[in-house]
Amino acid sequence: MSAANKSTTDAATAQNDKSIDVNAQLKSTAAGALEEDDEFEEFAAEDWEEEDQEEGDVNNWADNWDDDDLEDDFSNQLRAELEATTQPSAMSVSN
Amino acid sequence: MDTGYNSVANAIVNSAQEGFMFNDGQALARLFVFDNQTIDILGSKLANIDDFSPYTVLITDPIFEQFTAKYLSFVRDSQVAKPEESHGNLCRVAELFTALMTASQGNWLIPVLRPLALALCRSAQTTYQATREPGAFAQTASILLRILIDLLSDNSTPLEQSKKQGSLFVAGLLLRISLRTNAAPGAYASKTLEVKNLSSSPVFSARDRVSYNYWLGRYYLVCFFIDLARTSLQYAFDHCPAWHYHNKRAILRHLIAANMIRGHLPTQGLLDQYEMEPVYSQLCLHFRKGNLVGFQQTLIDNMEFFRSQGNYLILLERTEILIYRNALRRATRILTNSERGKTMPYKDILTVFRVSSQNYGMDFFEMESILASLISQKIVLGYLFHHQKVLNLSKKLPFPPLLSVGLLLNKS
Numbered sequence: 001m002s003a004a005n006k007s008t009t010d011a012a013t014a015q016n017d018k019s020i021d022v023n024a025q026l027k028s029t030a031a032g033a034l035e036e037d038d039e040f041e042e043f044a045a046e047d048w049e050e051e052d053q054e055e056g057d058v059n060n061w062a063d064n065w066d067d068d069d070l071e072d073d074f075s076n077q078l079r080a081e082l083e084a085t086t087q088p089s090a091m092s093v094s095n
Numbered sequence: 096m097d098t099g100y101n102s103v104a105n106a107i108v109n110s111a112q113e114g115f116m117f118n119d120g121q122a123l124a125r126l127f128v129f130d131n132q133t134i135d136i137l138g139s140k141l142a143n144i145d146d147f148s149p150y151t152v153l154i155t156d157p158i159f160e161q162f163t164a165k166y167l168s169f170v171r172d173s174q175v176a177k178p179e180e181s182h183g184n185l186c187r188v189a190e191l192f193t194a195l196m197t198a199s200q201g202n203w204l205i206p207v208l209r210p211l212a213l214a215l216c217r218s219a220q221t222t223y224q225a226t227r228e229p230g231a232f233a234q235t236a237s238i239l240l241r242i243l244i245d246l247l248s249d250n251s252t253p254l255e256q257s258k259k260q261g262s263l264f265v266a267g268l269l270l271r272i273s274l275r276t277n278a279a280p281g282a283y284a285s286k287t288l289e290v291k292n293l294s295s296s297p298v299f300s301a302r303d304r305v306s307y308n309y310w311l312g313r314y315y316l317v318c319f320f321i322d323l324a325r326t327s328l329q330y331a332f333d334h335c336p337a338w339h340y341h342n343k344r345a346i347l348r349h350l351i352a353a354n355m356i357r358g359h360l361p362t363q364g365l366l367d368q369y370e371m372e373p374v375y376s377q378l379c380l381h382f383r384k385g386n387l388v389g390f391q392q393t394l395i396d397n398m399e400f401f402r403s404q405g406n407y408l409i410l411l412e413r414t415e416i417l418i419y420r421n422a423l424r425r426a427t428r429i430l431t432n433s434e435r436g437k438t439m440p441y442k443d444i445l446t447v448f449r450v451s452s453q454n455y456g457m458d459f460f461e462m463e464s465i466l467a468s469l470i471s472q473k474i475v476l477g478y479l480f481h482h483q484k485v486l487n488l489s490k491k492l493p494f495p496p497l498l499s500v501g502l503l504l505n506k507s
């Protein structure tokens with residue numbers, strides 16, 4: 001389980017959040033607890049026509065879970081840190 | 096105190112006796128109502144009666160007499176009793192009805208059962224809101240369980256005439272209530288699973304099938320039976336009528352959670368169509384990027400929203416491995432132009448996981464455990480060389496596409 005430890009990359013993480021590429025209409029405020037009214041309601045009607053139903057639309061669910069955009073802030077942070085691991089560490093001089 | 100003859104009580108009792116004599120469940124359902132508005136009106140008309148036995152004495156069946164008297168008392172007292180007292184009264188009405196059903200043959204009492212059971216659940220919720228004690232839910236669950244046992248025990252008649260016709264509805268309510276009790280998920284729910292084999296029968300209404308599958312899916316999700324949850328919730332979503340937008344959204348909240356645990360994300364089109372809360376788009380974004388801390392922080396920021404649905408912990412815990420997969424894949428794409436693309440040193444992988452989780456205390460041991468889990472579940476194809484401290488990724492398809500991944504989680 002990952003810990004909630006923060007490091008000096010907090011700023012980069014905050015940048016990640018800001019760069020969320022979502023619809024501009026999306027609100028940034030957190031969603032509160034669901035009220036009872038939001039819960040599943042008992043149907044008043046007993047039955048309905050089959051055409052009232054929407055059979056599973058394959059376009060509703062992404063068939064690909066991969067994201068190939070490598071220019072976002074998270075990818076840039078990852079790139080920077082990976083490049084940092086390739087830098088040779090300072091040689092220690094020993095006699 | 097009694098102030099003489101009450102025509103309303105007399106009319107109710109006479110109609111009840113007639114309906115019972117002719118096994119007219121529909122007539123009894125019109126008589127024994129449980130909606131608050133009607134109960135308030137009736138209650139005011141019965142307020143002057145202390146004892147209903149002078150009226151119910153003409154009812155020939157002793158259990159039905161007790162049931163009718165108790166119902167009238169419940170209605171009379173509903174306006175003045177505290178929520179927990181009113182709920183207790185309603186429970187006694189339900190218990191007497193259960194005895195009535197046990198003694199009866201066939202399904203003619205089912206029309207009375209539905210509003211009574213719904214009222215019982217509403218009353219439990221009202222009592223909980225007033226007292227913050229979950230005992231009312233447990234009391235209701237016990238009664239519903241007894242009713243369900245009785246319904247399922249009717250094997251003497253074809254399904255079309257059997258008491259089993261009410262079982263799908265009661266099972267759905269029992270699953271709903273059991274989610275509110277402090278009991279282990281299976282304490283009340285095991286009997287409800289017996290109904291599953293019946294649920295495809297056309298004898299049951301679309302309403303009952305959709306409701307049952309929704310609550311069954313919720314139950315499976317609580318028990319971490321992810322694939323079963325997906326199946327039930329997908330059925331409920333597909334067969335919920337399009338015009339019931341409210342329920343479509345209610346089902347979708349849990350279906351998204353169940354599918355996300357399998358790496359199956361909703362399209363933005365689906366989220367827009369049902370105006371889902373923005374948090375779902377945010378979660379999908381972090382999930383795809385492999386940004387574990389972003390994903391978990393989004394959950395934390397919306398904790399009450401997901402906790403109120405019962406999905407907070409399962410989303411927090413069960414998506415982690417897939418997000419690490421996405422982070423690892425992202426890193427290989429970043430490194431693809433270098434020789435380090437297909438063979439990744441442990442130090443690179445540790446960097447990836449640390450950046451993703453912001454857990455800079457993660458060590459090689461923890462990192463290797465995560466890798467081993469990814470490989471054992473075939474989410475990543477490759478080999479670990481522990482002593483050389485490298486991951487050798489498959490040359491063909493190190494990160495198999497979603498549909499070909501077999502995730503080894505609970506299947507039952």
